[in-house]
Amino acid sequence: MSGEDQLFQRYGRVFPAGSVLFREDEPGGEMFVIQSGVVRITRRSRGKEKLLATLGPGEFFGEMSIISSRPRTASAEVVTEARMLVIDAKTFDAMVRSNVEIAVRLIKKFAERLAEADAQIENLLLRDASSRVVHHFARLVATQGRQSPDGTHVQVNVATLPSLLGIEPDQVDDVLAKMGRARICLPADGGYVVPKPEQLHDFLDFLEKRERYAGLA
Incomplete structure (x- = not known):
């Protein structure tokens, strides 16, 4: 039996699609590690549900309530049937104390989330809708882009x-x-290809200048 199977035998659970793992403001005593399936993390803002992240295999979430002993700051719902490890606070503490690799992985993940939060705040400060879309694509190209002869490919769930x-x-x-008409960003392979990433930045610069000087002409 593999190490992953042993962990699942001890801590694993299967959640059907549509399962609500926890809701915002609820007390939280468990964290989750996804082995298979997809989970969406959302938060209510100004009366609307806002998508914070879509997580897949290898991702973990829910640990902040364990670390801080504070209520959940978001809600988590299973999108497709998921196999997950469910770790309670006592087990989590023992794992971190006894395994340096787990501690380092947590630190790296926290750093990634802080960088993503900063980028999202920067995006939301843009008042123009077009600028928000272009800024988002530029960040995807910089952080998740896959190079090919056609340009830089990014996976984007437009919905x-x-x-x-x-x-x-x-x-x-x-x-x-x-x-698409300007051939700055084109649909390709279930995502998009950006032939020349610098054009995204040029377009964003144009949109920001247009916003800045609107009404002066």
């Missing part, structure tokens, strides 16, 4: 962008159509 960026679906469609 989640309105909630993630705080804009309307038709605004997302409009910006994507504009970038």
Whole structure:
């Protein structure tokens, strides 16, 4: 039996699609490690549900309530049937104290989440919907882009962008159509390809200048 199977035998549970693992503001005493399946993390803001993240195999979540002993800051729902390890506070503490690798992985993940939070705040400070979409694509290219002869490929779930960026679906469609006509960003392989990433930054610079000087002409 593999180490992963042994862990699942001890801590594992299977959750069907649609399962709500926890809700915002509830007390939390467990964290979750995804072995298979997809989980979405959301938070209510101004009366609307905002998508914070979509997590897959290898990701973990829910640990902050264990560390801080404070209520959940977001809600978690299973999107597709998921196999997960469910770790309580006592077990989590023992794992961190006895395994340096786990502690280092946690620190790295916290650093990634802080960087992502900073980028999301920066994005939401942009008032123009087009700028938010272009800024998001530029960050994906920089952090998750896969190089090919055609340019830089990024995986994007367009359906989640309105909630993630705080804009309307038709605004997302409009910006994507504009970038497509200008060949700045093109649909490809279930995602998008950016032939010349510098064009994204040029377009974002143009949008920011247009916003800054609107009404002066």
